[in-house]
Amino acid sequence: MTQAEIKLCSLLLQEHFGEIVEKIGVHLIRTGSQPLRVIVHDTATSLDQVKKALCVLIQHNLVLYQVHKRGVVEYEAQCNRVLRMLRYPRYIYTTKALYGDTGELIVEELLLNGKMTMSAVVKKVADRLTETVEDGKTMDYAEVSNTFVQLADTRFVQRCPMVHIPENSDTGPSPPAPSLVINEKDMYLVPKLSLIGKGKRRRSSDEDAAGEPKAKRPKRPMDSKEPIPDDGIYWQANLDRFHQHFRDQAIVSAVANRMDQTSSEIMRAMLRMSEVTTSSDAPFTQPLSSNEIFRSLPVGYNISKQVLDQYLTLLADDPLEFVGKSGDSGGGMYIINFCKALASLAIATLESVIQERFGSRCARIFRLVLQKKHLEQKQVEDFAMIPAKEAKDMLYKMLSENFISLQEIPKTPDHAPSRTFYLYTVNVLSAVRMLLHRCYKSVSNLIERRQFETKENKRLLEKSQRVEAIIASVQATGAEEAQLQEIEEMITAPERQQLETLKRNVNKLDASEIQVDETIFLLESYIESTTKRQ
Amino acid sequence: MAEVKVKVQTPDAVPVEIENRIIELCHQFPHGITDQVIQNEMPHIEAQQRAVAINRLLSMGQLDLLRSSTGLLYRIKDSQNAGKMKGSDNQEKLVYQIIEDAGNKGIWSRDIRYKSNLPLTEINKILKNLESKKLIKAVKSVAASKKKVYMLYNLQPDRSVTGGAWYSDQDFESEFVEVLNQQCFKFLQSKAETARESKQNPMIQRNSSFASSHEVWKYICELGISKVELSMEDIETILNTLIYDGKVEMTIIAAKEGTVGSVDGHMKLYRAVSPIIPPTGLVRAPCGLCPVFDDCHEGGEISPSNCIYMTEWLEF
Numbered sequence: 001m002t003q004a005e006i007k008l009c010s011l012l013l014q015e016h017f018g019e020i021v022e023k024i025g026v027h028l029i030r031t032g033s034q035p036l037r038v039i040v041h042d043t044a045t046s047l048d049q050v051k052k053a054l055c056v057l058i059q060h061n062l063v064l065y066q067v068h069k070r071g072v073v074e075y076e077a078q079c080n081r082v083l084r085m086l087r088y089p090r091y092i093y094t095t096k097a098l099y100g101d102t103g104e105l106i107v108e109e110l111l112l113n114g115k116m117t118m119s120a121v122v123k124k125v126a127d128r129l130t131e132t133v134e135d136g137k138t139m140d141y142a143e144v145s146n147t148f149v150q151l152a153d154t155r156f157v158q159r160c161p162m163v164h165i166p167e168n169s170d171t172g173p174s175p176p177a178p179s180l181v182i183n184e185k186d187m188y189l190v191p192k193l194s195l196i197g198k199g200k201r202r203r204s205s206d207e208d209a210a211g212e213p214k215a216k217r218p219k220r221p222m223d224s225k226e227p228i229p230d231d232g233i234y235w236q237a238n239l240d241r242f243h244q245h246f247r248d249q250a251i252v253s254a255v256a257n258r259m260d261q262t263s264s265e266i267m268r269a270m271l272r273m274s275e276v277t278t279s280s281d282a283p284f285t286q287p288l289s290s291n292e293i294f295r296s297l298p299v300g301y302n303i304s305k306q307v308l309d310q311y312l313t314l315l316a317d318d319p320l321e322f323v324g325k326s327g328d329s330g331g332g333m334y335i336i337n338f339c340k341a342l343a344s345l346a347i348a349t350l351e352s353v354i355q356e357r358f359g360s361r362c363a364r365i366f367r368l369v370l371q372k373k374h375l376e377q378k379q380v381e382d383f384a385m386i387p388a389k390e391a392k393d394m395l396y397k398m399l400s401e402n403f404i405s406l407q408e409i410p411k412t413p414d415h416a417p418s419r420t421f422y423l424y425t426v427n428v429l430s431a432v433r434m435l436l437h438r439c440y441k442s443v444s445n446l447i448e449r450r451q452f453e454t455k456e457n458k459r460l461l462e463k464s465q466r467v468e469a470i471i472a473s474v475q476a477t478g479a480e481e482a483q484l485q486e487i488e489e490m491i492t493a494p495e496r497q498q499l500e501t502l503k504r505n506v507n508k509l510d511a512s513e514i515q516v517d518e519t520i521f522l523l524e525s526y527i528e529s530t531t532k533r534q
Numbered sequence: 535m536a537e538v539k540v541k542v543q544t545p546d547a548v549p550v551e552i553e554n555r556i557i558e559l560c561h562q563f564p565h566g567i568t569d570q571v572i573q574n575e576m577p578h579i580e581a582q583q584r585a586v587a588i589n590r591l592l593s594m595g596q597l598d599l600l601r602s603s604t605g606l607l608y609r610i611k612d613s614q615n616a617g618k619m620k621g622s623d624n625q626e627k628l629v630y631q632i633i634e635d636a637g638n639k640g641i642w643s644r645d646i647r648y649k650s651n652l653p654l655t656e657i658n659k660i661l662k663n664l665e666s667k668k669l670i671k672a673v674k675s676v677a678a679s680k681k682k683v684y685m686l687y688n689l690q691p692d693r694s695v696t697g698g699a700w701y702s703d704q705d706f707e708s709e710f711v712e713v714l715n716q717q718c719f720k721f722l723q724s725k726a727e728t729a730r731e732s733k734q735n736p737m738i739q740r741n742s743s744f745a746s747s748h749e750v751w752k753y754i755c756e757l758g759i760s761k762v763e764l765s766m767e768d769i770e771t772i773l774n775t776l777i778y779d780g781k782v783e784m785t786i787i788a789a790k791e792g793t794v795g796s797v798d799g800h801m802k803l804y805r806a807v808s809p810i811i812p813p814t815g816l817v818r819a820p821c822g823l824c825p826v827f828d829d830c831h832e833g834g835e836i837s838p839s840n841c842i843y844m845t846e847w848l849e850f
Contacts, residue, residue: 250811253811254810254811257808257809257810257811257812258807258808258810260730260736262736263736306735307735307736310735310736310737311736313737314736314737314740319783319785320810344810345810345811348809348810348811348814349811349814349816351780352809352811352813352814352817353814353816353817353822355813356813356817356822356823357817357822357823360779363779363780364775364778364779365778367777367778367779367780368778371777371778383771383774383775383778384775384778385708385711385715385771385772385775386708387708435816438816438821438822438827439816441821441827442816442819442821442822444838445821445830445838445841445844446819446821446838448832448837448838448839449838449839449841449844452838452839504848505848508848509848512815512818512819514815515815515816515818515819516815516816516818516819516821516822517815518814518815519814519815519816522814
């Protein structure tokens with residue numbers, strides 16, 4: 001774990017869970033897997049607090065535990081998983097686009113709570129939706145359950161590993177930590193629940209259907225004591241599936257940019273077909289025949305079979321090499337080459353960064369060296385048609401930033417500089433890693449700046465909150481216009497301006513974090529796909 | 535009475551006569567005669583006389599001495615050339631010959647020294663002499679600006695020395711290259727546009743968005759923005775720079791020999807393309823373009839809290 005990653009994890013943990021959890025989490029990330037006693041000792045926090053912090057982290061799938069020999073349980077933090085917290089808004093937004101508000105709230109609840117039972121999720125989401133819907137209408141549990149089942153079918157949510165109870169459980173003492181297993185085919189199996197009910201509003205001034213007076217309110221918590229039908233079956237969001245979706249999105253938009261809309265639709269159809277047949281980290285999809293693709297094109301997209309075939313041939317022949325032809329049966333068998341697609345996207349990211357940082361001539365030199373693999377100084381000038389002095393300057397600049405590296409080929413055994421060939425080359429994997437590191441640091445910087453801005457204006461924010469609370473209470477007890485006016489004037493105009501600016505800045509920084517996270521996703525996927533191959 | 539020894543001597547052919555005969559022979563065989571041929575013609579002359587005659591002819595500059603696989607050849611020298619070299623001595627002739635052999639690529643003074651084994655000072659004197667006689671000229675090489683290569687006066691320097699169409703007097707014409715770059719790109723872009731709007735089936739659409747290098751070359755010639763005549767290879771180098779800019783892609787197809795623009799049975803086709811991703815997220819944040827990124831950390835002189843780039847960016 002690099003320094004930049006650790007810093008980013010610490011910022012994220014602090015923002016989401018607070019100081020204590022951050023301390024424990026960062027300690028675990030830094031030192032790897034540790035037993036409980038050691039954690040207590042090293043971080044100098046009380047056992048109670050450490051236990052609570054670990055609970056929180058385990059609940060959110062950020063820390064795993066393992067029973068080692070001699071019965072010691074060790075806890076290990078997953079740095080990658082902590083970094084995913086940056087991507088939560090993107091997950092929620094994707095679900096919203098695919099399954100509407102219901103889906104959005106389901107995934108949001110799951111992400112915020114780590115693991116939840118289905119009934120709890122459904123209930124909570126129904127309550128929330130009922131609040132937003134206009135008066136008089138309530139959200140039916142059935143609708144929410146349907147969306148939940150849909151999410152499970154498309155594998156966006158999955159079951160958490162469950163406690164494994166061996167047959168002969170009465171032999172010997174119980175193990176120090178339960179072992180969790182989950183069967184592959186059970187992972188997306190939705191339990192048969194009959195959740196009947198409607199979402200309830202939370203507002204105290206509401207007259208609910210049963211007409212219960214306020215006095216009866218304390219009885220509410222009693223309801224939750226009923227045995228929940230699916231106790232022990234917890235669900236979590238399946239982040240891998242989301243990543244697969246993002247990757248597919250990136251590929252489709254790349255094809256749309258390079259070719260046209262129809263080709264990207266065909267690509268989308270092909271990707272959808274291979275969603276469930278191919279595992280998320282396979283380098284190629286299963287071969288898809290052109291007949292199948294024709295059948296699974298979206299309805300209303302009426303292009304003839306011949307035109308489809310032509311598009312498929314064009315896709316297969318394109319220098320991008322996203323699609324390859326693997327055979328001729330069934331009208332032509334086509335596969336999607338994920339390795340190549342991710343590599344092209346990562347390289348395009350690199351080129352875009354160089355273009356924005358150093359200029360388009362530098363980008364030209366970079367692409368040239370990338371294509372020709374190894375070039376001498378003189379050849380670079382000749383091919384790129386850039387004057388010698390400028391070309392030299394640009395090459396050295398890129399060299400100092402480690403986008404380009406030098407390969408020495410000596411002519412004589414004594415490696416004399418005047419008798420050595422120096423060739424420029426691009427090592428894509430190391431350049432991508434370097435850029436990824438820079439992305440992590442950038443996100444930490446953005447978060448820090450956001451916190452700084454908020455802290456600077458803390459006094460103002462507190463004041464505005466107080467004023468809002470006063471207004472709300474005054475309105476509740478019935479007030480005149482003049483009184484409200486007076487209270488609102490407690491915040492002067494320049495202060496209001498400041499608040500506006502603050503809000504705008506914080507939003508901008510937030511948005512920027514998410515944008516950098518998009519780059520992080522592309523680069524990480526590329527590194528994963530290349531290192532897995534080796 | 536002493537015996538008058540009458541030495542039967544072969545008639546002492548006058549040396550001039552021998553020379554004339556040799557020259558006649560040379561005229562008869564313009565591509566050169568060997569020693570054997572002369573011997574056959576005039577068997578009565580001794581080898582020594584022959585050698586003397588040949589040497590005289592050589593020094594007078596009327597004969598050329600060449601070495602061939604079978605031995606030495608003598609060839610009549612072009613009379614025009616012969617006139618030029620009058621008054622030059624052997625060394626100069628040698629140097630001149632070396633420079634002539636270098637053709638239109640020219641030769642560097644150090645190489646002349648190696649080939650002729652003459653000392654540097656001599657070489658310099660000879661070169662100066664020849665230059666003043668307007669027999670050779672010095673051309674500055676574009677590769678190494680301090681190096682001067684010598685070649686015959688009336689020869690056009692080769693492209694590798696002067697850099698070809700892109701260099702005018704040793705200066706790389708970058709604006710010219712830029713203009714050509716943009717023009718080619720515009721041409722390809724408009725071709726792709728028309729192809730896209732034609733809305734026919736995709737194969738035809740794609741094929742019509744391609745332009746061969748020959749078409750681009752014709753277009754540029756007709757545009758007339760270049761004062762220098764450009765060849766198809768020049769246009770191809772410009773199109774290659776467009777490929778490295780990521781704006782154009784190239785395919786090679788097999789073409790029938792004889793179709794316009796095909797070279798050795800294949801043709802290069804170019805097509806304008808757009809980048810596959812929009813500018814990436816990292817460069818939209820100030821940190822992606824920050825020049826002092828490595829010095830930035832919390833609590834230091836340069837930190838996210840007091841970053842001036844961020845302040846400017848937030849005010850945008």
